[in-house]
Amino acid sequence: MTAVIEVQELHKRYGEKVAVDDVSFRVEEGEIFGILGSNGAGKTTTVECVEGLRRADGGTIRVFGLDPARDRSELTQRLGVQLQGAHLPEKLRVGEALDLYRSFYRRPADQAALMGALGLESIRKTRFGKLSGGQQQRLSIALALIGNPRVAVLDELTTGLDPRARRETWRLIEDVRASGVTILLVTHFMDEAERLCDRVAVIDAGRVVALDTPAALTKRAAADLGVERASLEDAFVALTGEHADVD
Amino acid sequence: MSTETMRRLTATEFTLFLRDKVGPIFGVLFPTALLCVFGNIDFFTDPANGVDGQPLLYTYTPILVGFVIAMLALNTLPPTLASYREQGVLRRLRTTPVGPAQVLGAQFAICLGTALVSVVLLLTVARLAFDVPLPRLPVAFALSAVLAALALIGVAVVVAAVTPTAKAANAIGSVLFYVMMFFAGLWLPIEAMPPALRHVSVATPLGAAVQALADSTEGHWPPVWRLLLLAGYVVVTALVGVRLFRWE
Numbered sequence: 001m002t003a004v005i006e007v008q009e010l011h012k013r014y015g016e017k018v019a020v021d022d023v024s025f026r027v028e029e030g031e032i033f034g035i036l037g038s039n040g041a042g043k044t045t046t047v048e049c050v051e052g053l054r055r056a057d058g059g060t061i062r063v064f065g066l067d068p069a070r071d072r073s074e075l076t077q078r079l080g081v082q083l084q085g086a087h088l089p090e091k092l093r094v095g096e097a098l099d100l101y102r103s104f105y106r107r108p109a110d111q112a113a114l115m116g117a118l119g120l121e122s123i124r125k126t127r128f129g130k131l132s133g134g135q136q137q138r139l140s141i142a143l144a145l146i147g148n149p150r151v152a153v154l155d156e157l158t159t160g161l162d163p164r165a166r167r168e169t170w171r172l173i174e175d176v177r178a179s180g181v182t183i184l185l186v187t188h189f190m191d192e193a194e195r196l197c198d199r200v201a202v203i204d205a206g207r208v209v210a211l212d213t214p215a216a217l218t219k220r221a222a223a224d225l226g227v228e229r230a231s232l233e234d235a236f237v238a239l240t241g242e243h244a245d246v247d
Numbered sequence: 248m249s250t251e252t253m254r255r256l257t258a259t260e261f262t263l264f265l266r267d268k269v270g271p272i273f274g275v276l277f278p279t280a281l282l283c284v285f286g287n288i289d290f291f292t293d294p295a296n297g298v299d300g301q302p303l304l305y306t307y308t309p310i311l312v313g314f315v316i317a318m319l320a321l322n323t324l325p326p327t328l329a330s331y332r333e334q335g336v337l338r339r340l341r342t343t344p345v346g347p348a349q350v351l352g353a354q355f356a357i358c359l360g361t362a363l364v365s366v367v368l369l370l371t372v373a374r375l376a377f378d379v380p381l382p383r384l385p386v387a388f389a390l391s392a393v394l395a396a397l398a399l400i401g402v403a404v405v406v407a408a409v410t411p412t413a414k415a416a417n418a419i420g421s422v423l424f425y426v427m428m429f430f431a432g433l434w435l436p437i438e439a440m441p442p443a444l445r446h447v448s449v450a451t452p453l454g455a456a457v458q459a460l461a462d463s464t465e466g467h468w469p470p471v472w473r474l475l476l477l478a479g480y481v482v483v484t485a486l487v488g489v490r491l492f493r494w495e
Contacts, residue, residue: 076342076343
């Protein structure tokens with residue numbers, strides 16, 4: 001297996017506050033890799049360095065062997081990004097947003113198929129400002145995938161979606177992975193990580209405190225807790241409980 | 248980045264500019280409507296009330312050209328750019344092959360293009376409906392107008408750079424618009440100002456611009472120092488804007 005994303009000894013601070021202390025992980029081609037952590041643990045800062053939105057203070061990052069801080073034009077062609085929150089002009093329509101973003105890429109995805117998969121056809125003419133939270137989220141996922149990326153970074157993928165939409169989005173992500181796309185998923189939903197991720201890194205106070213498959217983490221947690229079966233949430237709480245850092 | 252991408256980006260931004268209505272209404276229709284109002288008031292058309300034996304309407308035409316430029320630059324660009332930054336539009340674009348700088352480029356192109364359409368409309372109506380002579384030195388006029396537009400766009404970028412929200416950018420842009428229009432002579436033409444005020448006026452970007460436009464209209468080249476002053480505003484605001492503007 002070849003590593004698509006390699007992060008080594010990443011360090012990032014904002015003024016006095018250390019956001020990421022020491023984070024290392026490798027994401028292999030074709031896997032869904034989860035980054036789990038409490039609010040303020042440093043997971044978003046970590047992926048922002050991977051996306052090239054922030055410059056690391058220390059350590060190295062390579063995505064397809066490219067340096068996100070320097071090789072931007074090539075990286076952005078191959079890396080699809082979904083950020084937390086809304087990021088389009090209020091009066092831009094759904095269809096116009098997709099048409100526009102599609103034109104940015106050398107080999108874009110099949111727009112009609114993507115709109116179908118995310119249930120966007122019926123709101124094609126709706127302005128971004130009039131969309132519900134879930135609809136905005138689905139559009140934001142579509143924009144992350146419109147460039148036909150080889151790797152997608154999805155931050156808080158299903159926040160704001162109702163249970164049905166969540167499950168549909170999970171299926172979509174599994175389909176995307178089946179087509180060969182590597183996925184880096186940032187989440188604090190343990191059921192989502194358990195369902196989707198091949199491996200997860202648990203980040204706490206800017207450090208990786210565990211890196212394994214969800215099955216291995218739950219098995220270890222069950223042994224530590226002396227119970228027959230533990231959930232990923234049990235494992236997460238056991239790993240991060242002591243110094244959860246909330247901002 | 249391909250030209251097709253830039254074309255698409257500019258077309259999309261232009262659609263949003265039209266949907267927003269502020270630019271088309273206040274930057275294009277309003278100045279010509281104002282000209283029509285002035286043109287129908289005898290006080291403005293009677294040479295006896297004017298400067299140097301010209302009807303006041305002649306004096307006001309370059310002022311309205313300045314009005315077009317200031318309106319489009321100061322009342323549409325700062326709120327748009329600040330809201331794009333506030334809402335993360337620019338940040339999202341940073342993760343695509345098209346950087347946020349291209350959006351700014353598209354915005355400037357729309358501002359300049361709309362100003363051109365609006366000024367042509369204004370001068371055409373002034374000539375056909377009210378017999379206001381066209382600029383005698385069209386090249387000098389065009390050069391003055393372009394320098395003025397670039398200087399005002401520079402000021403707009405600085406405003407967008409130093410204001411945290413779209414609301415604040417809107418407020419500061421509007422206040423600056425009225426201040427600059429005062430020095431450009433909208434309420435009191437520069438020729439009619441007391442000498443001290445006149446010196447201040449011709450040193451402001453829009454005051455200098457309107458003087459240069461008036462010179463070109465009357466048939467003489469604006470003094471070099473005036474054009475250099477405008478060019479200086481372009482360079483300084485561009486440098487300050489680039490230095491202060493943040494994508495997020």
